[in-house]
Amino acid sequence: MTQTSATTSAPEKDVPFAIELRGISKYFGKVAANEDISLSVRQGEILSLLGENGSGKTTLMNMLSGIYFPDRGQIFVNGKEVVIRSPKDAYELGIGMIHQHFKLIDVFTAAENIILGMDGQSGPINMKAVSSSIRELIDRYGFSLDLNRKVYDMSVSEKQTVEIVKMLYRGASILILDEPTAVLTPQETDHLFDVLRKMREDGKSIIIITHKLQEVLSLSDRVAILRKGKYIGTVSTAEATRQSLSDMMVGERVSLDIDRPDPVSPKLCLKVNHLTCYDKYGVKALDDVNFSAYSGEILGIAGVAGSGQKELLESIAGLHPCDGEFLYTDNTIGATVDLHGMDPLTIKKFGVALSFVPEDRLGMGLNGNMGMTGNMLIRSYREGPFHTIMEQRRPRELAEEIRKTLGVVTPSLNTPVRRLSGGNVQKVLVGREIANAPRLLMTAYAVRGLDINTSMLIYQLLNEQKQKGVAVIYVGEDLDVLLALSDRIMVLCGGHVTGILDARTATKEEVGLLMTTHGEE
Amino acid sequence: MNEKSTAREPFVRVVRRDELPMWRRFAIRIIAALLSLIVCALFIFLVTRSNPASVYRSLVDGAIGTTRRTWSTLRDTAILLSIALAITPAFKMRFWNIGAEGQILVGGIATAAVMRYCGGLSPFLLFTAIIAASLAAGLVWGLIPAVFKAIWGTNETLFTLMMNYIAIQLTSFFSIVWEAKKGSGTIGTINSDTKAGWIPTSFLESLFGKSNYSIIVLLVLVLTVAMYIYLKYTKHGYEIALVGETENTARYAGVNVRRVIIRTMALSGAICGLTGFMMVSGSSHTISTSTAGGRGFTAIIVSWLSKFNPFIMIVVSFFLSFMSNGAIQIASEFKLNESASEVITGIILFFILGSEFFVNYRVILGRHHERQPRSAGKEGQA
Numbered sequence: 001m002t003q004t005s006a007t008t009s010a011p012e013k014d015v016p017f018a019i020e021l022r023g024i025s026k027y028f029g030k031v032a033a034n035e036d037i038s039l040s041v042r043q044g045e046i047l048s049l050l051g052e053n054g055s056g057k058t059t060l061m062n063m064l065s066g067i068y069f070p071d072r073g074q075i076f077v078n079g080k081e082v083v084i085r086s087p088k089d090a091y092e093l094g095i096g097m098i099h100q101h102f103k104l105i106d107v108f109t110a111a112e113n114i115i116l117g118m119d120g121q122s123g124p125i126n127m128k129a130v131s132s133s134i135r136e137l138i139d140r141y142g143f144s145l146d147l148n149r150k151v152y153d154m155s156v157s158e159k160q161t162v163e164i165v166k167m168l169y170r171g172a173s174i175l176i177l178d179e180p181t182a183v184l185t186p187q188e189t190d191h192l193f194d195v196l197r198k199m200r201e202d203g204k205s206i207i208i209i210t211h212k213l214q215e216v217l218s219l220s221d222r223v224a225i226l227r228k229g230k231y232i233g234t235v236s237t238a239e240a241t242r243q244s245l246s247d248m249m250v251g252e253r254v255s256l257d258i259d260r261p262d263p264v265s266p267k268l269c270l271k272v273n274h275l276t277c278y279d280k281y282g283v284k285a286l287d288d289v290n291f292s293a294y295s296g297e298i299l300g301i302a303g304v305a306g307s308g309q310k311e312l313l314e315s316i317a318g319l320h321p322c323d324g325e326f327l328y329t330d331n332t333i334g335a336t337v338d339l340h341g342m343d344p345l346t347i348k349k350f351g352v353a354l355s356f357v358p359e360d361r362l363g364m365g366l367n368g369n370m371g372m373t374g375n376m377l378i379r380s381y382r383e384g385p386f387h388t389i390m391e392q393r394r395p396r397e398l399a400e401e402i403r404k405t406l407g408v409v410t411p412s413l414n415t416p417v418r419r420l421s422g423g424n425v426q427k428v429l430v431g432r433e434i435a436n437a438p439r440l441l442m443t444a445y446a447v448r449g450l451d452i453n454t455s456m457l458i459y460q461l462l463n464e465q466k467q468k469g470v471a472v473i474y475v476g477e478d479l480d481v482l483l484a485l486s487d488r489i490m491v492l493c494g495g496h497v498t499g500i501l502d503a504r505t506a507t508k509e510e511v512g513l514l515m516t517t518h519g520e521e
Numbered sequence: 522m523n524e525k526s527t528a529r530e531p532f533v534r535v536v537r538r539d540e541l542p543m544w545r546r547f548a549i550r551i552i553a554a555l556l557s558l559i560v561c562a563l564f565i566f567l568v569t570r571s572n573p574a575s576v577y578r579s580l581v582d583g584a585i586g587t588t589r590r591t592w593s594t595l596r597d598t599a600i601l602l603s604i605a606l607a608i609t610p611a612f613k614m615r616f617w618n619i620g621a622e623g624q625i626l627v628g629g630i631a632t633a634a635v636m637r638y639c640g641g642l643s644p645f646l647l648f649t650a651i652i653a654a655s656l657a658a659g660l661v662w663g664l665i666p667a668v669f670k671a672i673w674g675t676n677e678t679l680f681t682l683m684m685n686y687i688a689i690q691l692t693s694f695f696s697i698v699w700e701a702k703k704g705s706g707t708i709g710t711i712n713s714d715t716k717a718g719w720i721p722t723s724f725l726e727s728l729f730g731k732s733n734y735s736i737i738v739l740l741v742l743v744l745t746v747a748m749y750i751y752l753k754y755t756k757h758g759y760e761i762a763l764v765g766e767t768e769n770t771a772r773y774a775g776v777n778v779r780r781v782i783i784r785t786m787a788l789s790g791a792i793c794g795l796t797g798f799m800m801v802s803g804s805s806h807t808i809s810t811s812t813a814g815g816r817g818f819t820a821i822i823v824s825w826l827s828k829f830n831p832f833i834m835i836v837v838s839f840f841l842s843f844m845s846n847g848a849i850q851i852a853s854e855f856k857l858n859e860s861a862s863e864v865i866t867g868i869i870l871f872f873i874l875g876s877e878f879f880v881n882y883r884v885i886l887g888r889h890h891e892r893q894p895r896s897a898g899k900e901g902q903a
Contacts, residue, residue, distance in 0.1 A: 344772070367762065369762070390756050
């Protein structure tokens with residue numbers, strides 16, 4: 001393909017675009033991650049890059065930040081064609097990207113992290129002078145950041161602030177943020193957006209990668225939409241609605257309403273008393289947590305990431321040492337036992353299923369090097385008619401069934417699941433746990449990284465379980481979803497239960513406030 | 522400024538490939554092996570001025586030129602394969618057992634001890650005792666680092682490595698205790714008169730001829746099949762794969778990680794010990810500090826190169842044994858140092874290992890604008 005049309009690409013206005021991409025393509029083997037994408041960002045503009053997971057947003061931006069190199073296409077920065085071979089090239093062009101996983105040194109302070117790796121004159125660094133110039137940046141945009149605090153003492157939101165300030169201090173005039181709000185409370189999100197608006201006024205260009213429609217509408221000037229690696233179009237936010245964006249993003253009309261059937265004759269299933277535990281560093285992760293879960297009900301658990309959700313579910317599943325009582329009532333026979341102190345196997349036999357989707361998806365629950373069939377066996381490899389030899393047929397059938405019903409896209413049942421996309425990995429995990437026919441189903445971040453269609457499918461599966469009389473505990477991130485799906489919402493903050501609300505009447509603000517109630521030390 | 526791309530681009534780019542079809546993966550490896558032979562020929566010619574073809578011929582001659590040589594190549598293959606099989610479960614569990622040398626030696630010491638002290642027993646009892654002793658010795662040697670790792674989280678790499686030196690010192694110690702002639706410091710051939718505890722070399726003589734090593738070879742073949750089944754189809758094998766991948770997933774599945782580590786290393790050490798028995802009883806009939814001779818480390822290459830597949834290990838260990846036996850012939854025939862053969866083996870291994878890069882990655886040269894868009898089908902139709 002030759003770029004003969006030399007005349008078409010001159011910018012219409014006299015001010016050149018801060019960034020312009022023309023015909024960018026990137027292939028991973030046979031898969032086109034990006035195909036012929038052209039888009040532009042003006043100076044002093046916030047552009048949302050909207051698309052479902054796997055639509056190629058991050059890949060595209062990684063080519064701007066020097067992590068990948070495009071197979072085809074041209075990149076222009078301020079009207080001049082450039083080649084970005086490495087993150088260093090990107091810095092020099094004033095492009096800074098804030099990734100989903102922060103790249104900070106835990107034992108360094110904010111200020112040390114900000115200047116880390118920068119070129120400078122030889123000799124000792126004048127930290128005072130550095131700090132005052134960083135402070136100037138902080139004040140200008142209204143960040144809140146203690147420069148002398150070490151990273152390991154910081155909340156997620158503070159770490160993100162360090163990353164942003166780091167980019168600005170290096171002279172970035174084009175900022176790319178990859179799903180920056182995934183880890184923030186509503187209040188923190190609002191604050192971040194205020195800061196971004198100030199940066200826009202200052203003439204900076206900002207690209208924000210997201211799949212949350214609400215954020216797109218409240219923050220950005222224009223929205224560029226990608227779908228399955230292809231560029232769908234750019235619309236002005238003023239003319240867009242939630243439904244119109246979602247239609248463009250998915251390519252078909254999707255209902256955005258989540259069902260919430262009323263619980264049918266809820267019975268006490270699990271009563272947690274005085275649960276206290278410590279994380280691997282010996283810090284108290286949960287402090288005297290008390291709650292009950294009922295059959296036929298979805299109990300939502302809200303909280304900023306790292307408030308003790310992980311420890312809570314792992315403690316109940318017998319994977320985390322803890323103190324307390326888990327009074328589990330089997331309603332089919334009416335007996336009650338304390339699950340505390342039992343090993344995961346015994347607990348599983350009582351019908352307790354844990355579908356835990358940790359941040360790195362394959363860290364627990366699935367084995368990345370095994371195929372779907374192998375992963376079906378994780379919970380059940382001990383079963384089957386033989387003593388030493390594993391059963392092969394049943395897991396294969398189960399894998400096939402999950403592949404069909406949940407629409408898992410995989411070349412074969414034996415393809416290692418780490419090669420599948422995040423959404424497909426999740427389907428495998430959630431599908432397997434539900435197939436266990438549990439009486440208590442715990443899921444953490446079940447829809448993390450899933451596209452709208454798949455998320456809706458998962459909600460529907462959870463509702464089906466609920467209507468079958470399963471007690472569902474749903475740890476979620478998106479408050480809108482928690483409020484729409486759950487019957488009750490329990491809010492965790494710093495390992496404490498700060499409230500248990502009726503999800504039918506609670507508001508987002510109420511929950512958001514509870515999420516930060518006891519956060520301060 | 523024109524619209525044509527003027528910017529400089531990287532000259533070479535490396536892109537990860539999709540899964541290649543089986544035959545293409547093998548084609549790449551075979552091309553690499555052929556290339557390596559050409560490079561070896563160049564090396565031979567430049568350094569020795571001999572005719573590469575005749576050097577290759579004597580290599581083959583040295584490895585499989587006579588029945589006796591063939592059997593000794595087969596025996597070395599079996600021994601190397603057996604060690605590779607032994608360490609594979611540990612490596613699959615991501616337990617870096619580099620202590621095979623030591624585990625072999627203690628198995629050998631146990632064998633030698635039983636041969637010396639219980640030589641009068643009936644063959645059946647004697648072999649039972651020898652096998653039990655060698656298995657137990659290797660098992661203990663493998664168990665010690667595993668227990669420390671499982672309970673206190675010590676580093677198994679250093680631990681198993683150091684256990685090798687202890688085993689070597691023990692061997693030196695027994696070389697003095699059991700020395701054949703005062704002051705010789707070597708044990709000499711054990712039971713040279715009665716041949717008690719020697720693995721018979723006349724098994725199926727009508728079929729394999731005199732002095733064959735068929736018992737060892739058959740034993741290791743059985744072991745190969747058993748290990749394949751153990752790793753792939755048993756619950757133990759599944760647990761090993763889980764622990765090797767992520768400990769969290771293993772715990773989630775309810776696997777007792779400590780128990781799996783200890784059990785697997787016990788198995789790994791025991792098979793190494795059994796290999797020690799095969800070396801002492803089946804081939805050298807003595808023991809010295811060089812009995813293992815670095816094969817505990819070579820086996821690591823065999824295991825990884827075969828991607829932990831026991832059947833591929835047969836091919837790899839045969840290749841390595843073939844090369845090293847052929848090399849001895851080259852050395853004597855062309856008055857070359859034995860190192861010449863090591864250079865050749867090194868070159869071949871370098872090419873074969875290097876070919877894995879081309880199996881997994883594609884290298885793109887030159888400017889990308891001129892490149893035709895890659896049609897999705899192109900790669901697939903192969």
